[in-house]
Amino acid sequence: MTHNHNVSALSVTRNNDTHTKPSSITPQALVAFCDDYLEASAFKDYAPNGLQVDGGQVITSIITGVTACEALIDAAIAAKADAIMVHHGYFWKGESEPITGMKGRRIRKLMQHGISLIAYHLPLDAHPIIGNNAKLAQILGLTITGALYPHESHPVGNIATCLPQSAASLSATITQALHRAPLHIASDFSPSNINSEKTIERIGICTGGAQDMIDQAALMGCDAYLSGEISERTTHSARELGIDYFACGHHATERGGIQALGDIIAEQFALKVDFIDIDNPA
Known part of the structure; x- marks a missing residue:
């Protein structure tokens, strides 16, 4: 069942029937499945693919989106999600390494709310x-x-x-x-x-x-x-x-790939998966 909602700058698409109680999976097991499905190890990428931030808890609810911006994190917190899965994650080659400022705020929110961050770049392209x-x-x-x-x-x-x-x-x-x-x-x-x-x-x-x-x-x-x-x-x-x-x-x-991956995960593991589109004109 798919529902479309427009909430301010957010567009939410639900990938499974929320009346069905979801199952759970560890971040490591979910990443192992995605790594295999996307053949992630075959790519020489500009950022790490897979689990980028371990929230430390099992996953029953996932928010997917294009980019792991703070607005997406806030939406995931509001939805009480256990994980965020994106195309554009963190730790890009050439960026400043200290976890301060904007990067610090983002990761601090993830850790404080026990939300794992999973990202796939070139494998998802x-x-x-x-x-x-x-x-x-x-x-x-x-x-x-x-x-x-x-x-x-x-x-x-x-x-x-x-x-x-x-x-x-x-x-x-x-x-x-x-x-x-x-x-x-x-x-x-x-x-x-x-x-x-x-x-x-x-x-x-x-x-x-x-x-x-x-x-x-x-x-x-x-x-x-x-x-x-x-x-x-x-x-x-x-x-x-x-x-x-x-x-x-x-x-x-680049909205299509992450939505399609979310559909597969929702069906494969009976997890609650919602796509949230943070408007970006670029």
């Missing part, structure tokens, strides 16, 4: 069934046909096909599916023509902050490339490489 790329392709009506980097054993980006259509048609589909209009950079831009006339059929996809993979998408013969973010250089790359670019939002393109 790349999974062929529930990954962010796979779920994004699904809601856009695209068919994944291969990998953006075909020689990698666990490629993150994908190539997909669609019925031949204009850039305006694809933009409309993205807007309807993600509830936000993408920023479109036309490959055939000129001062007198800002609207692309190209027919799009072969599309490179990599959600989130993967705008620089546009070079690989062009190399693989894609008509367009779709990701989350855009940099100043991306505009020039699109025009000079002859490939249309759609920046659809980092957050907006």
Whole structure:
């Protein structure tokens, strides 16, 4: 049973029937299942995948979300959840190591309320069934046909096909599916023509902050490339490489994977799993 609620800046989706008493599982056992399902050990990532903060208690209720921000933690506390599971967790390479300031407040709240934090980054992007790329392709009506980097054993980006259509048609589909209009950079831009006339059929996809993979998408013969973010250089790359670019939002393109993982966990272990969407325009 699925319920949708809008509470201020929060959108909550329940992944299982709350009238059924949930089971329980240890954080370690839950992570072992997710590690195996997502093949997490195969990825060289920018942050640790799996259990990042051990709340010290068994899990019966989970809040899922895209990013482990303080607003998501506060929502989990209000819901009396035992764990938070996200795509963007903590302890990224290159960040300051002391647990002070914003990081200190976040982790202190988790520990004080006995909430475990579990995060999966690249494994949740790349999974062929529930990954962010796979779920994004699904809601856009695209068919994944291969990998953006075909020689990698666990490629993150994908190539997909669609019925031949204009850039305006694809933009409309993205807007309807993600509830936000993408920023479109036309490959055939000129001062007198800002609207692309190209027919799009072969599309490179990599959600989130993967705008620089546009070079690989062009190399693989894609008509367009779709990701989350855009940099100043991306505009020039699109025009000079002859490939249309759609920046659809980092957050907006990465809601699908964590929701799908939550669905699997709810079904597999009879746990209460709610997805909470903290609005983020980026």
